[in-house]
Amino acid sequence: MNPAGASDAIVQEITIRASAERIFEALTNPDERLKWWWRSEGKFQITHVESDLRVGGKWMMRGAGMGDKPLVIAGEYRQIERPRLLVFTWLPDWQEDAAETLVRWDLEEKDGVTTVRLTHSGFTSEASRATYRGWPQILGGLQGYVEQHTPKSFDISPIGYVRSTLKQRSDAPRQGWEGAPDARLEIHPDLVEGLDGIESGQDIWIFTWLHESQRSVLKTHPRDDLLNPIMGVFATRSPDRPNPIGLHRAKVLSVDGDRRLQVQGLEAIDGTPIVDIKPVIERSGDF
Numbered sequence: 001m002n003p004a005g006a007s008d009a010i011v012q013e014i015t016i017r018a019s020a021e022r023i024f025e026a027l028t029n030p031d032e033r034l035k036w037w038w039r040s041e042g043k044f045q046i047t048h049v050e051s052d053l054r055v056g057g058k059w060m061m062r063g064a065g066m067g068d069k070p071l072v073i074a075g076e077y078r079q080i081e082r083p084r085l086l087v088f089t090w091l092p093d094w095q096e097d098a099a100e101t102l103v104r105w106d107l108e109e110k111d112g113v114t115t116v117r118l119t120h121s122g123f124t125s126e127a128s129r130a131t132y133r134g135w136p137q138i139l140g141g142l143q144g145y146v147e148q149h150t151p152k153s154f155d156i157s158p159i160g161y162v163r164s165t166l167k168q169r170s171d172a173p174r175q176g177w178e179g180a181p182d183a184r185l186e187i188h189p190d191l192v193e194g195l196d197g198i199e200s201g202q203d204i205w206i207f208t209w210l211h212e213s214q215r216s217v218l219k220t221h222p223r224d225d226l227l228n229p230i231m232g233v234f235a236t237r238s239p240d241r242p243n244p245i246g247l248h249r250a251k252v253l254s255v256d257g258d259r260r261l262q263v264q265g266l267e268a269i270d271g272t273p274i275v276d277i278k279p280v281i282e283r284s285g286d287f
Contacts, residue, residue: 009121014139020109024083036145158273160187166269183266187259203280206248209273213244
């Protein structure tokens, strides 16, 4: 962990063996923050967290300090650029005449490791700044929690990409049969032999990685319709889910050249990574 100075600011950095998205979730999810922030028995302990994660939304932490003295810290979210930036105000109740300060989290991920840079600024005096010596311990708690509670991952590389007239999520229908346009599947040159046997007129399953999805979503209103009862994402076809794998049934219109498939009615947007292609099995004897 590296301290750095910048006028009135406290700056700390730490590297964590986890994705920026995983760390951002630990920072903003109230249930998770409760498990790692200030878990120092006999000194400080947070017992309640609230978070309205939107610009202008409020957050609050309540707990006990030295001698079990109640404490409250509160603030407002100023900037949210998931998963790389989080900025909020900070106002504690244990300091007389405390002034509102600013806490900024910058997350930069590379090869599965994220550099977390914390900047606490806006102090009105050196005495006020000097009371904040606990950030290294808080960052250490974040590191330990996230690295211990991050599931082991495995690599999946795209076999190709979707080329479509659909350029944005807002352009795409919910399902392929709801007016999705024809599209082209461009397969990586090293993998084109895997297309041998696919023919025009055949129905196939296309597995995609929905790269613009929000992976922290666990509950949703099906079809984003507030009239539908909220459900767990695993009971829906929502693209926003922890592992955003898309499943699409489409008909092959043509096999063009060495590495392109034209398909009918695909709702994936342009540039969507393709994970796999499989034939539709209509009879149990097929394989």
